[in-house]
Every structure is written in structure tokens, then in C-alpha cells.
Amino acid sequence: MTTQTLTHVANPELAARWRRATEEPAWVRWTLIGVALTFLALFLVLPLLVVLYGAFEQGLQVWWAAISEPDALAAIRLSLLVVLIVVPINLVFGVAAAWAIAKFEFRGKPILISLIDMPFAISPVVVGLIFVILFGSQGWLGPWLAAHDMRIIFAVPGIVIVIAFGTMPFIARELIPLMQQQGKEEEEASLTLGASGWKTFWYVTLPNIKWGLIYGVILCNARALGEFGAVAVVSGRIRGETNTMPLHIEVLYNEYMFTAAFAVSSLLTGLALVTIAVKSFVEWLDERNRPAIASH
Amino acid sequence: MKKILRNTLVGGLATLLAGSVLADNITLLNVSYDPTREFYREYNRAFGDYWKQQTGDTVTVRQSHGGSGSQARSVIDGLDADVVTLALAYDVDALRQHAQLIPENWQSRLDKNSSPYTSTIVLLVRKGNPKNIRDWDDLVRDDVAVITPNPKTSGGARWNYLAAWGYALKQNNGDQDKAYDFVSKLFANVPVLDPGARGATNTFVQRGLGDVFIAWENEAYLSVEQLGKGQFEIVVPSVSILAEPPVTVVDKNVDRKGTRKTAEGYLQYLYSDDAQRLAAKHYYRPSNPEIAKEFAEKFVDVELFGIDEVFGGWEKAQNEHFNDGGHFDSILENIARR
Numbered sequence: 013m014t015t016q017t018l019t020h021v022a023n024p025e026l027a028a029r030w031r032r033a034t035e036e037p038a039w040v041r042w043t044l045i046g047v048a049l050t051f052l053a054l055f056l057v058l059p060l061l062v063v064l065y066g067a068f069e070q071g072l073q074v075w076w077a078a079i080s081e082p083d084a085l086a087a088i089r090l091s092l093l094v095v096l097i098v099v100p101i102n103l104v105f106g107v108a109a110a111w112a113i114a115k116f117e118f119r120g121k122p123i124l125i126s127l128i129d130m131p132f133a134i135s136p137v138v139v140g141l142i143f144v145i146l147f148g149s150q151g152w153l154g155p156w157l158a159a160h161d162m163r164i165i166f167a168v169p170g171i172v173i174v175i176a177f178g179t180m181p182f183i184a185r186e187l188i189p190l191m192q193q194q195g196k197e198e199e200e201a202s203l204t205l206g207a208s209g210w211k212t213f214w215y216v217t218l219p220n221i222k223w224g225l226i227y228g229v230i231l232c233n234a235r236a237l238g239e240f241g242a243v244a245v246v247s248g249r250i251r252g253e254t255n256t257m258p259l260h261i262e263v264l265y266n267e268y269m270f271t272a273a274f275a276v277s278s279l280l281t282g283l284a285l286v287t288i289a290v291k292s293f294v295e296w297l298d299e300r301n302r303p304a305i306a307s308h
Numbered sequence: 309m310k311k312i313l314r315n316t317l318v319g320g321l322a323t324l325l326a327g328s329v330l331a332d333n334i335t336l337l338n339v340s341y342d343p344t345r346e347f348y349r350e351y352n353r354a355f356g357d358y359w360k361q362q363t364g365d366t367v368t369v370r371q372s373h374g375g376s377g378s379q380a381r382s383v384i385d386g387l388d389a390d391v392v393t394l395a396l397a398y399d400v401d402a403l404r405q406h407a408q409l410i411p412e413n414w415q416s417r418l419d420k421n422s423s424p425y426t427s428t429i430v431l432l433v434r435k436g437n438p439k440n441i442r443d444w445d446d447l448v449r450d451d452v453a454v455i456t457p458n459p460k461t462s463g464g465a466r467w468n469y470l471a472a473w474g475y476a477l478k479q480n481n482g483d484q485d486k487a488y489d490f491v492s493k494l495f496a497n498v499p500v501l502d503p504g505a506r507g508a509t510n511t512f513v514q515r516g517l518g519d520v521f522i523a524w525e526n527e528a529y530l531s532v533e534q535l536g537k538g539q540f541e542i543v544v545p546s547v548s549i550l551a552e553p554p555v556t557v558v559d560k561n562v563d564r565k566g567t568r569k570t571a572e573g574y575l576q577y578l579y580s581d582d583a584q585r586l587a588a589k590h591y592y593r594p595s596n597p598e599i600a601k602e603f604a605e606k607f608v609d610v611e612l613f614g615i616d617e618v619f620g621g622w623e624k625a626q627n628e629h630f631n632d633g634g635h636f637d638s639i640l641e642n643i644a645r646r
């Protein structure tokens with residue numbers, strides 16, 4: 013974006029002045045860079061090293077024993093299961109919501125946009141409590157659920173629901189500005205040329221939003237793996253059954269099994285690092301492909 | 309040919325059915341409080357072996373741990389516990405009051421007020437006892453920082469609070485106002501109130517906050533023996549409270565799941581000699597006097613008072629001290645105002 017504006021400025025003198033305005037003395041630049049780097053080192057790199065050190069302090073075997081123990085495996089399985097359910101749900105929802113908001117005009121659109129943001133604004137603990145009040149046995153739907161022998165709270169469905177709730181905005185939020193910016197001309201052209209709605213989506217819209225979509229999925233995935241507060245409220249903390257990875261880490265820490273806690277943490281951290289790496293790769297691909305898309 | 313086939317089928321089915329009648333796979337959920345983790349991990353294995361021998365059934369016991377009060381709340385909200393093993397009778401009774409999950413007479417269904425093991429409250433100090441803490445009196449000194457969890461959420465903290473209050477009553481001939489002042493001063497010395505006993509142990513042991521930690525006897529021993537060998541000392545106060553953590557089957561849940569027989573067996577086995585010794589191993593006082601004698605050296609002889617004699621039972625103690633608007637609330641308000 014910025015390079016474009018720069019090259020499009022007609023008057024070279026104006027451009028030079030504009031550039032000068034951001035040319036601070038060297039010491040200011042280096043202080044700023046230094047502050048940023050120190051901050052990152054202290055609050056990001058150091059804790060990361062602590063986790064890795066704690067995890068492997070007593071050797072690879074202890075680390076492996078901690079993550080291959082049945083309760084840990086159950087937690088890993090549960091976390092992955094939740095991600096496998098939540099991400100596709102939010103993918104469909106995100107695309108549908110962004111499509112509706114970007115391509116159509118309807119009454120109450122601002123309300124819909126604010127509603128999508130709500131899960132970000134509400135504290136996770138409150139999210140958990142909302143669903144306890146809804147589905148708990150003292151709650152509104154609790155007696156009906158009990159009569160039909162269905163369990164939501166303190167079981168896997170409850171965990172899926174609160175995580176789906178908490179991660180709902182990620183994909184939609186990523187797509188809405190993108191689709192709004194792209195407008196609907198291309199879709200209109202496609203429809204005029206006789207393509208069906210589904211074909212238009214598949215061959216016109218989807219390629220345009222592909223990178224944003226992947227980016228949203230990655231963020232959604234990271235958050236779903238890491239969610240703690242809301243899950244803690246609805247899980248019931250049954251080990252080997254309703255403990256996700258973050259909850260299992262807390263259990264281990266509280267049982268003074270620090271190495272095991274760090275081992276599972278390192279696994280979660282590893283997943284986060286992979287996520288970030290994939291994200292950067294996607295951004296890089298996106299960057300590389302952008303001119304190609306623009307020249308269409 | 310057809311007949312043979314049918315016979316085989318019927319026979320096979322019968323064997324299958326008989327097999328499943330003879331040996332079931334049963335899963336129980338034990339919802340417990342914070343410090344029992346290590347004990348129940350070992351007990352569940354012992355019970356599994358015993359039950360297999362007795363009935364041929366394979367029992368898997370799942371555990372859930374947390375602050376006693378919040379664990380009770382989860383069971384009320386639908387956590388599917390077959391048995392609860394909580395820190396105090398009031399939290400168990402909440403299952404009856406709020407959700408009618410258990411009958412009114414639950415506490416008389418098992419021996420010793422349904423408390424197969426007891427405990428008490430002791431003081432844990434740092435090595436060499438640098439602040440020279442000897443008794444409850446030292447906890448209200450200006451130069452002493454005290455660690456205890458929050459009585460609102462933690463069962464153990466309620467025992468802590470009541471132990472201090474009971475001590476003050478004894479010192480002041482039963483003067484409630486003086487006891488109130490004493491406990492106020494004590495809580496003014498508390499820098500952080502963790503929600504559960506485990507969190508508080510971590511605060512004292514791992515984070516190194518505070519000079520003295522009011523703790524369950526078993527948590528204190530765990531800290532001394534396992535967490536920081538040689539870093540801590542236990543101070544037994546002149547008088548303390550007899551803590552009876554009760555257990556019960558959650559009737560509504562076991563009847564729906566058909567696990568009553570196993571769940572009752574699970575709790576009854578807690579009273580067996582083997583289980584009593586296991587409890588003692590994890591620093592719980594065995595309720596069987598014979599077994600307790602075997603471990604006489606392990607548990608210091610300290611004058612203990614019961615909650616019924618000093619506070620008139622849990623219901624009354626809870627209403628007067630811990631419910632909204634009770635003494636504990638007003639103590640915290642006064643501290644905040646200062």
C-alpha cells in the first residue's frame with residue numbers, strides 16, 4: 013500500500029519532504045529498535061526458553077514419558093478433536109457471514125457486524141458461565157437434557173460449544189474487510205456471463221479470498237488449541253476425559269509435576285510455533301501472488 | 309444344519325451375555341477437593357484390584373479435583389459424579405440443599421460421620437523458623453505475613469479460619485468479639501488469597517511468599533517431605549480443629565447410571581485396614597483407632613476441638629461466618645477500608 017502511494021506522488025520535492033519527515037536521527041531509531049527488541053526478548057523469547065528448558069531439563073525420555081502417559085494423550089486427543097470440529101464450523105460460518113455482509117445490503121447490518129465481535133469482548137469465564145446457566149442441571153435447558161439423557165456441560169459437547177463461541181470471529185473478521193474491499197463487480201460479471209451462484213463462488217470469490225481464509229483458519233486453530241478460561245468452567249476437569257491440553261497443564265502443575273507440565277506446555281508451544289511459521293509462509297505466498305491477482 | 313447354526317448363535321450369545329454379567333467394565337467419577345490427588349491416585353489402583361478380586365468387574369475411577377466449594381457447585385450444575393469426597397460437610401450438604409442429589413440422612417450412612425480419614429490444621433514455616441512462630445498468637449504479629457487460601461471458595465481455608473477463631477475463643481473465655489478482632493488481625497497479614505489449597509501451597513512453596521502457611525496437615529507434610537526437602541518446618545499449634553472431610557455416594561447419579569453397588573463398595577473400602585494405612589501414608593489421620601495407633605509417631609498429638617462443640621455445626625458456622633454478609637465479609641471490608 014505505502015509503496016504505491018509513494019511512487020504515485022507526482023511532485024518529487026513533495027515526496028522528498030515527506031520522506032524526510034520520517035528520517036529521525038540514528039540514536040532515536042536505535043533506541044526505538046532497542047526498546048522493541050528488549051521487550052520482545054524479555055516477554056517472548058525468555059519465557060519460551062524457560063518452557064523449553066523446563067521440558068527437556070531431565071532428558072528426552074522424561075519428556076516423552078510425560079506426553080505419552082494416558083491422561084496426557086487423552087488431553088491431546090481431545091484438543092485435536094475440538095479443533096477438527098470447531099474450525100470447519102467457524103469456516104462455514106465465517107464465509108457465510110462475510111459474504112452476507114460484504115455482498116448484500118440489508119437492514120441491521122451494523123448490528124450483525126457488532127454481534128460477530130461480541131465473543132472477543134466477553135470474558136471467557138463469563139462465556140463459560142453463560143453455557144452453565146443454559147445447559148447446567150439447574151439451568152434453563154438442563155432438566156430437559158437430563159430427561160433425554162443428553163450431556164452437554166461437563167462433557168465434550170460443552171467444550172466444543174464454548175471454544176466455537178470464543179473463536180467464532182476470527183475467520184469472519186479476516187474476510188469481511190477483504191471482501192468489502194474487493195466489491196462485487198467480479199461476481200456480477202460472472203453472473204452476467206451466465207455462471208450459477210455456486211460456480212461464481214467457487215471460481216471467482218473463493219480464489220480472491222483464499223489467503224485471508226487460510227490466515228483466519230490458522231488464527232482460529234491457534235486460539236481453539238489454547239483456550240483456557242471458558243473451558244475451565246464447563247469441563248468439570250475430569251482427567252482423561254474432559255481435560256484439554258491447557259487444563260491438563262494446570263493439573264500437572266498443581267500436582268507438582270513441573271517437568272511433565274512443561275513437557276505438555278512445550279508441545280502446545282510447538283504447535284503455536286508451527287502455526288506462526290505456517291502463517292508467515294502463507295503471508296509470504298500471499299505477498300508474492302498479489303501482483304498476479306491485481307493484474308487480472 | 310440350520311439347527312446347528314442356531315444353536316451356535318444362541319450359545320455364543322449366551323456366553324456373551326453371561327460374560328458381560330460376570331465381568332462388567334465400570335467407570336466411576338470421584339469429584340474431590342484439592343489435596344487428595346496423590347492419595348486417591350493410589351487408592352483407586354488399590355480399589356480396582358480389590359474389586360476385581362471380589363466381583364470380577366473392572367473398575368476405572370476418574371478423578372476431578374479443585375476447590376471444595378467450586379467442586380460441589382459443578383456437581384450441582386450437572387457434573388456426573390458417582391461419589392464426592394469433599395473437604396467439609398457443608399459442601400456435601402449443598403448437593404442436598406440446592407439439587408436434592410442426596411437424602412437428608414447422608415452423613416449417617418457411613419461410619420464416623422462419613423469421614424473415613426480426618427485431618428487437622430497446622431502451621432508451615434520456612435527452615436530454621438526465622439520469625440520464631442510457635443502458635444496462633446504469632447500469626448497476628450505485625451512483622452508476619454500469612455498465607456491461606458480464600459475461605460469463600462476453599463474448604464481447607466474455612467477450617468483454617470475456624471481453627472484460628474476457636475483458638476481465640478479458648479484464650480478469651482469464649483468472647484466472640486475478641487475472637488473477631490483476632491481473626492481480623494490475622495487476615496490483615498494475608499498478602500494474597502488463593503482460591504484453593506493447592507494454589508496457596510504453590511504460593512508459599514514455589515513463589516516464596518509469606519512467613520507462615522496455614523495448611524492442611526497433609527499438605528504441610530507433602531511440602532516438607534516431597535516439595536522442598538529441608539526447606540520447611542511444621543509448627544504444631546497448642547490447639548487446632550478436628551477436620552472431618554466427608555464422603556458420600558451421589559444417589560441421583562448412581563441410580564441413573566446403575567453404578568450404586570460399585571460406588572458404595574468404593575466408599576466402604578476406604579474404611580478397610582489397607583485403605584486406612586494408605587491414608588496414613590498420605591498424611592491423613594486414619595479414623596480407625598487401631599490403625600491410627602500404628603502411625604502414632606507420624607501424627608503429633610495435639611488438642612483438637614470439633615466444629616459441633618465450638619461452632620454448633622457446619623450449617624451455623626457457614627451462616628455466621630462465610631455466607632454473604634457474614635463475619636468473614638465484614639473482616640475483609642474492614643481490612644480494605646484501612
